[in-house]
Amino acid sequence: MTRRYVIFGLMVVLTLLTPTIAHAQGRGDATPAPAPPTALRVTGDVVTPLSLSAADLKAMPRTKVSVKDENGVTITYEGALVSEILKKAGAPLGGDLRGTALTTYVVASATDGYAVVFSLAELDPAMTNSEIIVADMVNGKPLAASQGPWRIATPKDTRPSRAVRQLERIEVVRLKK
Ligand SMILES: Nc1nc2c(c(=O)[nH]1)N[C@H]1C(S)=C(S)[C@@H](COP(=O)(O)O)O[C@H]1N2
Ligand SMILES: [Mo]
Numbered sequence: 001m002t003r004r005y006v007i008f009g010l011m012v013v014l015t016l017l018t019p020t021i022a023h024a025q026g027r028g029d030a031t032p033a034p035a036p037p038t039a040l041r042v043t044g045d046v047v048t049p050l051s052l053s054a055a056d057l058k059a060m061p062r063t064k065v066s067v068k069d070e071n072g073v074t075i076t077y078e079g080a081l082v083s084e085i086l087k088k089a090g091a092p093l094g095g096d097l098r099g100t101a102l103t104t105y106v107v108a109s110a111t112d113g114y115a116v117v118f119s120l121a122e123l124d125p126a127m128t129n130s131e132i133i134v135a136d137m138v139n140g141k142p143l144a145a146s147q148g149p150w151r152i153a154t155p156k157d158t159r160p161s162r163a164v165r166q167l168e169r170i171e172v173v174r175l176k177k
Contacts, residue, residue, distance in 0.1 A: 033146035034111040037168035040085075040134065040150055044172040045104065047090025054149050057136055060084050065131050065155040067163075077135035077153035082106070082123045082170065085134060091172050094126045103175035108152055108164045116152075116162040120172070130156045134167060 040057065042050040060080040067075050087093055092101040102121060109115035121127045135153045136143060143151055152164040 031112075033166065036145050036149055036166055037111055040167060040170070042085060042089045042170045042172070044107075045091075045174040045177075046086070046172050048088070050085070050089050052085070054136065057085075057134065057150065060088075063131065063133050065133055065135075065153050067153060067155045067160070069160075076139055077133060077151075077155075078137040078140075079133045079135035079150070079153070081125065082108075082118070082132050082134055082152070083125055085170065086120070086123065086172065089172070091120065093120070093124045097121060097124055097127060100176040101174065105173050105175070107169075107171040107173065108162075108167055109169045109171070110164050111166040111168050114164060116164055118162070130154070132156075134170075 038053075040050075040052045042052070057080055061084055062078060063081050063084075064076055064078045067077065069075055083093055086106070092104065097104075097120065104120035106118045106120055106123060107115055108118065118132065122130045123132055125131070132155075133153050134150050136148060136150055138147075143149060147165045150167040152162060152167055154160065154162045157163075
C-alpha cells in the first residue's frame with residue numbers, strides 16, 4: 001500500500017525536524033541582549049499608571065544597597081526603592097497595605113521576556129526589610145546597555161535570579177479587590 005509509505009515517510013520527516021524546531025524556540029546564551037528600554041512603565045492595579053524616564057528615576061529618593069556576587073565580591077547598586085515608584089503610582093502601601101490589599105503581587109519584566117514576581121508586602125519597607133530597588137547605577141557608574149538602564153537589585157535574596165536586567169515594566173496585580 002502506497003499510503004502506508006507516505007505516512008511512514010511523514011513520520012520520519014517529523015522526527016528529524018523536531019530537534020531543529022526545539023532549537024529555534026530555545027534562547028541560547030549567544031543571543032545578544034535586546035535594545036535597552038527607553039521608559040519604565042508601571043501598569044495594572046494602580047491609581048496612576050506611569051511611564052518613567054531615566055531623569056524621572058534620578059529625581060526620586062535614592063537608596064544604595066550592597067550585594068555579593070558568586071565570588072563573594074561586593075557590588076553596590078544605587079537607585080530608587082520599588083516601593084517609592086509604587087507610591088508614586090498610588091499602590092496601597094504602609095497603613096493601606098492591609099486586608100485584601102495584601103493579595104497584591106508585582107510582576108517585574110524585561111525586554112527579553114524574563115519576568116519575576118514579588119509580593120507587594122515584601123517591597124514595602126513599612127512591612128519588611130527586603131530593600132528591593134530599581135537600580136540605574138552599579139559601583140557608581142551607569143549600568144551597561146545589556147543590563148540597564150534599569151535593573152532590579154535584591155540584596156536579601158540568596159541568589160540573584162530576581163535581579164531582572166533591562167527592566168521595562170512593573171505590573172501590579174491585586175488578586176482580591
Ligand atoms: N532580563 C533578564 N534578567 C535576568 C535574567 C534573564 O534571563 N533575563 N536572569 C536572571 C538570573 S537567573 C540571574 S542568576 C541573574 C544573573 O545576573 P548577572 O548577569 O548580573 O550575573 O540575572 C537575572 N536577571
Ligand atoms: Mo540564575
